[in-house]
Amino acid sequence: MTLPVSRRPGADAVPALRWGVLGTGWIAEQFCGALHPHTSQRVAAVGSRSPESAQRAAARLGAESAYGSYAELVAAPEVDVVYVATPHPMHVDNALLAIEAGKHVLVEKPFAVNAEQGRRLAEAAEAAGVFCAEAMWTVFLPKFDVIRQLLDDGALGELTTVVADMGEWFDPGHRIFDPGLAGGAMLDLGTYPVTLATWAFGDATLQTVTGAGTRSGSGVMGQFSAGLDFGGGRLASLSASIEADLPTRATIAGSRGRLDIDRHFYRPGSFTLVRRDGSQERYTEEAVAHAGLFHEALEVARCIGEGLAQTPLRPLAATVDTLSVMDAIRATHGDEFACE
Numbered sequence: 001m002t003l004p005v006s007r008r009p010g011a012d013a014v015p016a017l018r019w020g021v022l023g024t025g026w027i028a029e030q031f032c033g034a035l036h037p038h039t040s041q042r043v044a045a046v047g048s049r050s051p052e053s054a055q056r057a058a059a060r061l062g063a064e065s066a067y068g069s070y071a072e073l074v075a076a077p078e079v080d081v082v083y084v085a086t087p088h089p090m091h092v093d094n095a096l097l098a099i100e101a102g103k104h105v106l107v108e109k110p111f112a113v114n115a116e117q118g119r120r121l122a123e124a125a126e127a128a129g130v131f132c133a134e135a136m137w138t139v140f141l142p143k144f145d146v147i148r149q150l151l152d153d154g155a156l157g158e159l160t161t162v163v164a165d166m167g168e169w170f171d172p173g174h175r176i177f178d179p180g181l182a183g184g185a186m187l188d189l190g191t192y193p194v195t196l197a198t199w200a201f202g203d204a205t206l207q208t209v210t211g212a213g214t215r216s217g218s219g220v221m222g223q224f225s226a227g228l229d230f231g232g233g234r235l236a237s238l239s240a241s242i243e244a245d246l247p248t249r250a251t252i253a254g255s256r257g258r259l260d261i262d263r264h265f266y267r268p269g270s271f272t273l274v275r276r277d278g279s280q281e282r283y284t285e286e287a288v289a290h291a292g293l294f295h296e297a298l299e300v301a302r303c304i305g306e307g308l309a310q311t312p313l314r315p316l317a318a319t320v321d322t323l324s325v326m327d328a329i330r331a332t333h334g335d336e337f338a339c340e
């Protein structure tokens with residue numbers, strides 16, 4: 001048996017949208033850097049909190065125009081879709097700004113800091129009739145379309161288990177240590193293992209969760225480890241850390257086999273299908289890291305081109321469900337954000 005082939009669209013199969021990039025930090029630069037060489041998507045404009053940084057960012061990110069406020073960016077007539085790339089606590093307000101201006105919006109992960117805020121944003125987008133999605137880039141990657149087909153085709157049988165971790169070190173000045181920006185291991189990192197489990201188990205509902213967490217010196221969550229029961233014999237063991245450089249691998253297992261997804265499981269890369277009889281299939285692709293961000297932009301362009309308000313690859317209900325699982329893990333050890 002050979003592995004399925006990815007069904008993700010090619011760059012020429014979708015309309016070329018004019019993107020407005022709201023916030024000009026690290027991920028904005030990665031996103032624009034991925035669009036330019038791989039797609040015909042245009043970075044039409046950037047919006048920053050000051051005119052000076054907007055001008056600098058436009059040159060750096062290859063944008064056609066620059067706006068010194070987010071309000072001006074979302075109002076710009078040359079912008080079709082706004083990409084929100086600010087720190088987590090600002091996502092909801094920044095996305096609402098775009099929605100109220102009648103713009104489609106792609107919101108960096110995590111969509112919001114908790115499920116309640118995420119639900120509010122999803123409802124606003126649905127009421128306005130604009131396209132809205134969380135930029136959970138993992139689920140838009142070709143590798144994950146191949147995995148989706150294997151799961152749907154029953155290659156693993158009945159799913160039983162997801163094991164995933166994500167951990168890395170950051171410079172001491174990184175915003176991830178800032179309690180005022182909802183820092184800590186959950187929203188930047190934990191969102192990936194939690195998304196993997198909820199994505200793999202589909203419509204399963206979290207039944208119970210046990211967990212433990214520790215605090216870093218700045219007071220944010222340094223790490224967590226959680227055991228989750230999604231019912232129907234489906235368990236997940238998930239962890240994330242900013243205190244240790246964890247393997248960042250994942251396994252999805254079932255009654256007929258398992259998938260071992262290699263380090264940096266959430267990025268482009270490789271995995272192995274191991275069947276119950278011991279036979280194996282290997283999926284490989286170049287591990288291009290954040291250059292793979294362009295796939296999420298292509299999916300947004302495909303959906304907008306087809307008049308869809310959501311992507312079936314990451315419906316807003318799935319995003320809110322992931323946030324509610326993250327809320328439940330945080331509640332096991334009393335983790336709260338100042339902005340909640």
Ligand SMILES: NC(=O)c1ccc[n+]([C@@H]2O[C@H](COP(=O)([O-])OP(=O)(O)OC[C@H]3O[C@@H](n4cnc5c(N)ncnc54)[C@H](OP(=O)(O)O)[C@@H]3O)[C@@H](O)[C@H]2O)c1
Nearest residue numbers: 023024025026027028048049085086087088108109110188
């Ligand atoms: N998909 C991924 O792989 C990935 C990777 C990293 C981060 N992210 C997500 O992207 C978001 C941004 O992360 P980042 O690493 O790009 O952050 P960053 O480098 O700190 O950039 C954030 C940008 O947001 C704007 N901003 C608005 N209010 C701010 C405030 N109070 N403090 C700091 N910046 C503020 C700033 O742009 P202006 O000054 O131009 O207004 C800043 O450059 C996060 O939610 C994160 O989870 C996703």
